[in-house]
Amino acid sequence: MQVSQLQLRRTWRGALRRIREIRMIANGLRSTDHPVLAHIIPMRRCNLSCGYCNEYDDVSKPVPIETMYQRLDRLADLGTSIVTISGGEPLLHPELDLIVARIRRRGMIAGMITNGYLLVADRIQRLNRAGLDHLQISIDNLMPDAVSMKSLKVLDKKLELLAQHAVFHVNINSVVGGGIRSPQDALTIGRRALELGFTSTVGIIHDGDGQLRPLADEERSVYSQMRAMEKASYARINYFQDNIAHGKENHWRCRAGARYLYICEDGLVHYCSQQRGYPGKPLADYTLADIRREYRTEKGCAPRCTVACVHQISYIDFWRGKQDLQPAAIGNQQSQGLVQLR
Numbered sequence: 001m002q003v004s005q006l007q008l009r010r011t012w013r014g015a016l017r018r019i020r021e022i023r024m025i026a027n028g029l030r031s032t033d034h035p036v037l038a039h040i041i042p043m044r045r046c047n048l049s050c051g052y053c054n055e056y057d058d059v060s061k062p063v064p065i066e067t068m069y070q071r072l073d074r075l076a077d078l079g080t081s082i083v084t085i086s087g088g089e090p091l092l093h094p095e096l097d098l099i100v101a102r103i104r105r106r107g108m109i110a111g112m113i114t115n116g117y118l119l120v121a122d123r124i125q126r127l128n129r130a131g132l133d134h135l136q137i138s139i140d141n142l143m144p145d146a147v148s149m150k151s152l153k154v155l156d157k158k159l160e161l162l163a164q165h166a167v168f169h170v171n172i173n174s175v176v177g178g179g180i181r182s183p184q185d186a187l188t189i190g191r192r193a194l195e196l197g198f199t200s201t202v203g204i205i206h207d208g209d210g211q212l213r214p215l216a217d218e219e220r221s222v223y224s225q226m227r228a229m230e231k232a233s234y235a236r237i238n239y240f241q242d243n244i245a246h247g248k249e250n251h252w253r254c255r256a257g258a259r260y261l262y263i264c265e266d267g268l269v270h271y272c273s274q275q276r277g278y279p280g281k282p283l284a285d286y287t288l289a290d291i292r293r294e295y296r297t298e299k300g301c302a303p304r305c306t307v308a309c310v311h312q313i314s315y316i317d318f319w320r321g322k323q324d325l326q327p328a329a330i331g332n333q334q335s336q337g338l339v340q341l342r
Contacts, residue, residue: 006167009167014169017133025316027079027081028081028259029316032317033288033292034080035080035081036080036082036259036313036316037084037259037261037309038075038084038260038263039260039272040072041088041263042068042085042087042090042096042265043265044056044057044060044264045058045062046087046089048115048117048150050147051147054273055273056088056089060265062092063093063265068102069102070284071267071284072103072106072108073102074286075108075261076107076108078291081109082108082109084111085113086113086273088265089117090112090114092118109133109134110132111132111134112127112134112135113135113138114135115137116137116139116155116158117154121164124162125165127166128165128168132168133168133169134171135162135166136170137158137172137173138150138172139151139174140175140185142182142185142188142189152188156192159198160196171199171200171201172189172192172193172198172199172200174200174201175202175203175204176219176226183221186202186223186226187225187226190202191229194229202222204223204245204306241308249303250303250311252311252314253321253323254298255310255313255321256272256275256310257291258292258293260309260314263283269281269283269286269290271310272307278327279294295321296323297326297327298325299327
C-alpha cells in the first residue's frame with residue numbers, strides 16, 4: 001500500500017475512532033450503570049515468561065470461539081464501551097480476528113495488549129480488516145535479559161511492520177521499576193516509538209500483588225522525562241503514577257467490578273488481574289445489581305494500587321458516587337489490603 005493511501009486510511013479511521021471515544025466519555029458521564037472498560041482473556045498461555053508477570057501459563061488452551069462470542073455479547077448487553085483483549089498472549093488464539101470483529105460488530109471499541117512477537121505483515125492486515133482500534137505493546141528493555149524478553153532489539157522489526165501496515169492506533173508502553181536493570185532504556189524506547197509515528201507511555205511495574213513499589217532516584221528521573229513525551233489523551237491520564245513514583249499512596253474511589261471488569265479465561269469477573277477471586281462471579285450471571293454494588297464498594301487495596309487501567313477508568317466518577325460498602329466475601333482483611341486474591 002502506498003504511503004499516501006495508508007495515511008489517508010489512518011486519518012479517516014482515527015477520526016471515526018475519536019468520535020466513538022467522545023461518545024464513550026459522554027455515556028460514561030451520563031450514567032454510572034454500565035462498564036466503561038473490560039479486559040477479557042481469550043488465551044492464558046503465553047510464548048514468553050517475563051519475571052515480573054503473573055498473568056500467564058504455558059499449558060492453557062484457547063477459549064472456544066463460541067464461548068468468546070457469548071462473553072462478548074454479554075459485555076455488550078451490559079453496555080460496555082471498550083473491550084481490550086489481553087492474556088497470556090492473545091495472538092496465540094487461532095480465531096483472534098473473529099473476536100475483534102465481534103467486539104466491533106456489537107458496537108464496542110476494540111483494543112489489544114500483545115508482546116508483539118507474533119506480528120507479521122499479513123497478521124497486521126487481518127487486524128485492520130477485523131476493525132481493531134487500539135494496540136499496545138510493552139517493551140521493557142533494549143536487550144533481552146532474565147527479567148524480560150520484550151526488548152527493542154527483538155521487536156524493532158515488528159514496530160517497523162506496524163508503521164508500514166497498521167491503520168489502527170499503536171501505543172508503545174515502556175516501564176520502570178520491578179527489576180528493570182537499565183531505567184534509561186525507557187527513554188530510547190519512547191523516542192523510537194515517536195519516530196515511527198506511534199504514541200508512547202510509561203508505566204511503573206507493580207509488585208506481585210499489583211501494589212506500589214517506590215522508584216529509585218534514577219527511575220524517577222526517567223519517569224519524569226517519559227511523562228513529558230506523552231501526548232495528551234484520556235488513555236494517558238496517569239497522574240496517580242506521580243505519587244507512586246515518590247512512594248506515596250493515592251486516595252481515590254476504585255470502581256473495579258463496576259466501571260472496569262476483568263474477565264479471566266474461565267469467564268469469571270474479577271476486580272483486576274492482580275485481585276483475582278472477587279467478585280468471582282460468572283460473567284453470564286453478572287447483572288446491573290452487581291455493577292451498582294461494586295460501584296459503591298470500597299477497595300482496601302486501592303491506596304497502593306498501580307493498575308493503570310483501573311485508575312484511568314475510575315477518573316470518570318472521581319467527583320461522585322460515595323463508596324460506603326465493604327466487600328462481603330473477604331471483609332476486613334481485604335479492606336486493609338492484606339489479602340491476595342488468586
